[in-house]
Amino acid sequence: MEIRFEGAAVTYGAREALSPLTLTLTENRIGVIGLNGSGKTTFARLINGLTKPTAGRVIVNGRDTADFHSALPDVGFIFQQPQNQIILPIVRDDIAFGLKGRGLSKAEIEAKVEAALGRFGAAHLAARRAHELSGGELQIAALSAVLVTGPDILILDEPTNQLDLKNRALVQKIIEDLPENAIVISHDLELVADFGRVLLFHGGRLAADAPAAEAIARYREIIA
Structure with a gap:
């Protein structure tokens, strides 16, 4: 850097x-x-x-x-209120959103989403709704959505x-x-x-x- x-x-x-x-x-x-x-x-x-x-x-x-x-x-940016940058209601869908338009197959996107959550031991969050998450879980979801794009x-x-x-x-x-x-x-x-x-x-x-x-x-x- x-x-x-x-x-x-x-x-x-x-x-x-x-x-x-x-x-x-x-x-x-x-x-x-x-x-x-x-x-x-x-x-x-x-x-x-x-x-x-x-x-x-x-x-x-x-x-x-x-x-x-x-x-x-x-350069990835995590907002002070991470819920404000979560666009889609389901965590896995929100993380996948940033990969759209990159020429990746559905299987490739799913693998990257799984790996992004797996970094934080948070695979269990994939099917959760964002509004149900705790503060720490929201940070993990937001981090995963940003980091999956490779900043x-x-x-x-x-x-x-x-x-x-x-x-x-x-x-x-x-x-x-x-x-x-x-x-x-x-x-x-x-x-x-x-x-x-x-x-x-x-x-x-x-x-x-x-x-x-x-x-x-x-x-x-x-x-x-």
């Missing part, structure tokens, strides 16, 4: 959502922290191409995000939001075990406490780029 921000900024009229940012990301696990409205989500959406910079460039694995009309195919980079927005302790521990273990590169946006500081690199945003600016302990300490100074 290589993500380069080259003076990338985002403005909406007179409001600066993200000040010009220049950095390179290559680490397998990167945490992103900060207050609401600090620029975290804008930063993440620049990476997957859903937001285009109004100045500068964002280069993801050698490709300029401005060259894509929609999200980059090799190299995964962005998770508040993945432990509103989860009880059991489901939080489940999601944390899943993130730890993912072979894919993961960028984790979180107010749950313990979730990123072991990350080698954490970015702290404040007021639309990068306030710290450091190992977790240093970035978290700086964050605590800001909110004190």
Whole structure:
């Protein structure tokens, strides 16, 4: 993974959502922290191409995000509310949806869906209805639907939001075990406490780029 921000900024009229940012990301696990409205989500959406910079460039694995009309195919995004990205009512059908139009046979799609759930020991969820799932199960369903398409980079927005302790521990273990590169946006500081690199945003600016302990300490100074 290589993500380069080259003076990338985002403005909406007179409001600066993200000040010009220049950095390179290559680490397998990167945490992103900060207050609401600090620029975290804008930063993440620049990476997957859903937001285009109004100045500068964002280069993801050698490709300029401005060259894509929609999200980059090799960057998966898990929403803060995973139920909002589940389109179809049955879990297996929702996971299969992202494989449509790829020239795969029905048997190939079924095998990929089974393998996606199997990664998390969650084959039993295939026939379940999304509205019946627990918070942790919803995260697994959403992860499976994104990962089945083979992204190299995964962005998770508040993945432990509103989860009880059991489901939080489940999601944390899943993130730890993912072979894919993961960028984790979180107010749950313990979730990123072991990350080698954490970015702290404040007021639309990068306030710290450091190992977790240093970035978290700086964050605590800001909110004190």
